[in-house]
Amino acid sequence: MTDQTSAEMAGGIAAGFTGHIHGFNADVEARLDGMMLSVGRWIEKEAGTLLGHVKMSITKEGKGVTLNLIDLITGVEHHNSLAPCASADFNFMAAVLDVDLEELEHFILHAMEDSGVDFCIDGDHECGCGKDHGHHHGHTHDHEHCGCEHHHDH
Amino acid sequence: MLVYILGGFLGSGKTTLLMKIASMYIGMGKTVTILVNEMGEIGVDGATIKSEGYNAVELPNGCICCSLSGTLQSSVRNIKKDYNPDVMLVEPTGLALPHKVKDLIHTSMIDPEVMEIIGIIDCLRFDLFLEKREAFFKMQIKYSDTILLNKIDAVTPEESNRVMSWVLNEFHGPPVYAVSGKTGEGLDKALQGLKR
Numbered sequence: 349m350t351d352q353t354s355a356e357m358a359g360g361i362a363a364g365f366t367g368h369i370h371g372f373n374a375d376v377e378a379r380l381d382g383m384m385l386s387v388g389r390w391i392e393k394e395a396g397t398l399l400g401h402v403k404m405s406i407t408k409e410g411k412g413v414t415l416n417l418i419d420l421i422t423g424v425e426h427h428n429s430l431a432p433c434a435s436a437d438f439n440f441m442a443a444v445l446d447v448d449l450e451e452l453e454h455f456i457l458h459a460m461e462d463s464g465v466d467f468c469i470d471g472d473h474e475c476g477c478g479k480d481h482g483h484h485h486g487h488t489h490d491h492e493h494c495g496c497e498h499h500h501d502h
Numbered sequence: 503m504l505v506y507i508l509g510g511f512l513g514s515g516k517t518t519l520l521m522k523i524a525s526m527y528i529g530m531g532k533t534v535t536i537l538v539n540e541m542g543e544i545g546v547d548g549a550t551i552k553s554e555g556y557n558a559v560e561l562p563n564g565c566i567c568c569s570l571s572g573t574l575q576s577s578v579r580n581i582k583k584d585y586n587p588d589v590m591l592v593e594p595t596g597l598a599l600p601h602k603v604k605d606l607i608h609t610s611m612i613d614p615e616v617m618e619i620i621g622i623i624d625c626l627r628f629d630l631f632l633e634k635r636e637a638f639f640k641m642q643i644k645y646s647d648t649i650l651l652n653k654i655d656a657v658t659p660e661e662s663n664r665v666m667s668w669v670l671n672e673f674h675g676p677p678v679y680a681v682s683g684k685t686g687e688g689l690d691k692a693l694q695g696l697k698r
Contacts, residue, residue: 353568355541358638360512360597364544399627399634400512400596403546407553414550418513419626422656428553439549441542443512443596445634 360400361449363456364441367469372406373432376465377413380404381424383463384417390455391444392420400444408436438467503582505607505614506696507592509600509642510622511631515652517547518683519622520593524556526693532588535559535581539566539574541595557585565595567602574603575610582612590614601645620696621646621676625665626656643669646676650692655682 355361369376384402392398402417412430417423430436440460442452460467506523508516517538524534536558538548548560559577566574581590594603600619607617621643624631631639643649649669654662662680669678679692 354565354599354602355568355595355597358597358635360541362540362542364542364546366544397630397634399630405546405549405553407549411553412549414546414553427550439544439546441540441544441546443541445512 358445360443360445361447361452362441362443363449363453364439365456365469366437366439367467369406369436369438370466370468371434372408372430372436377406377415377426377430379463379465380406380415381426383459383465384415384424385420386459386462387442387456388417388420390459391442391447391452394448394451395444395446398444399446400442402442402444404438404440406430406436406438408433412436503587503612503614504589505578505592505612505617506589507594507600507603507607507617507619508622509594509598509603509619509646510596510652511624511635511639511642512596513627514596514622514624515683516593516596516622517550519620519650519652519681519689520591521551521554521556522683522686522689523620523693523696524589524591526696527589533557533585534589534591535585535587536591536593537561537574537577537581538593539564539570539595539598541565541597547593557587565598566592567594567598567600567606571602571606574606578607578610578612599641604645618647618696619645621649623649623651623665623669624653625651625662625680626653628665628668640672643673646673648692648695649673649676649678651678651680652683654680655685655687 387402388398404415406412414427416425508520510516527534536556539561543563545560545562548558551558564570651665681688681692
């Protein structure tokens with residue numbers, strides 16, 4: 349008899365964040381698509397292949413778009429749609445095999461920052477680089493729409 | 503109450519097929535509650551299912567076949583007490599063992615009229631699963647009451663036939679259907695087998 353969980357038996361891990369996006373539109377959706385592809389490529393480099401999925405839902409009042417990456421050749425699938433809006437909530441998660449959890453979280457946080465999307469993540473997220481990844485302004489930020497409680501120094 | 507547990511590896515298309523099955527039963531005038539489990543602290547499938555208008559209960563941050571086994575049993579009891587749906591659809595994580603979920607629901611005293619495991623196999627990445635996690639993959643599908651070979655739209659007929667041959671040779675007994683959750687191909691016939 350083993351005390352291993354099924355995820356441990358399979359060698360799988362999951363990382364995820366919730367947060368808010370400021371100024372959602374088609375450009376932001378395309379940037380998030382690119383961000384998810386970069387996460388998928390990193391997983392492929394680390395694990396040899398992407399076995400699992402990288403998912404993101406972006407919603408406004410419970411309705412919205414889901415982005416799903418399970419295969420780098422077919423790319424990110426977009427289910428449903430979300431009209432441009434001043435702010436939207438997001439859930440991001442990756443459940444994959446054969447990568448280190450901390451390294452995956454670190455890569456995701458940097459990929460989100462590199463995407464140029466104006467977002468904030470719920471809670472504080474620090475990784476090995478010593479940087480607080482909770483908040484990133486890729487675009488002009490309208491403070492009225494931000495409920496993230498982070499300090500704005502600009 | 504009918505209970506269906508949708509088992510299958512990460513990315514095999516469980517959520518898409520689950521919503522198709524839910525739609526079918528809702529179309530028949532049945533009430534449906536979906537219990538969706540995700541391994542990570544943050545779930546996406548629950549948000550997707552809810553945004554489609556389905557009644558869903560989320561169990562994130564663990565696996566209902568092991569670390570969240572107690573939570574699963576109390577959740578299914580609460581679903582029966584609060585909603586008493588005609589159909590309960592259970593989507594474990596892609597790293598869960600569905601037969602363990604079935605055993606746990608059996609002992610949760612909700613007494614469903616029918617409880618079946620629908621095993622879902624991703625034809626597109628079938629070879630990768632066998633190469634990387636053959637033992638686990640077989641264990642996930644072994645106790646299925648129905649097997650769906652999904653994503654036939656993404657492979658050639660020869661490839662889907664090869665997967666079908668492997669499945670029929672490996673798992674004796676359950677009906678096996680080739681389907682596409684994306685295009686709907688083969689789904690009517692497969693879901694017909696579930697209709698009660």
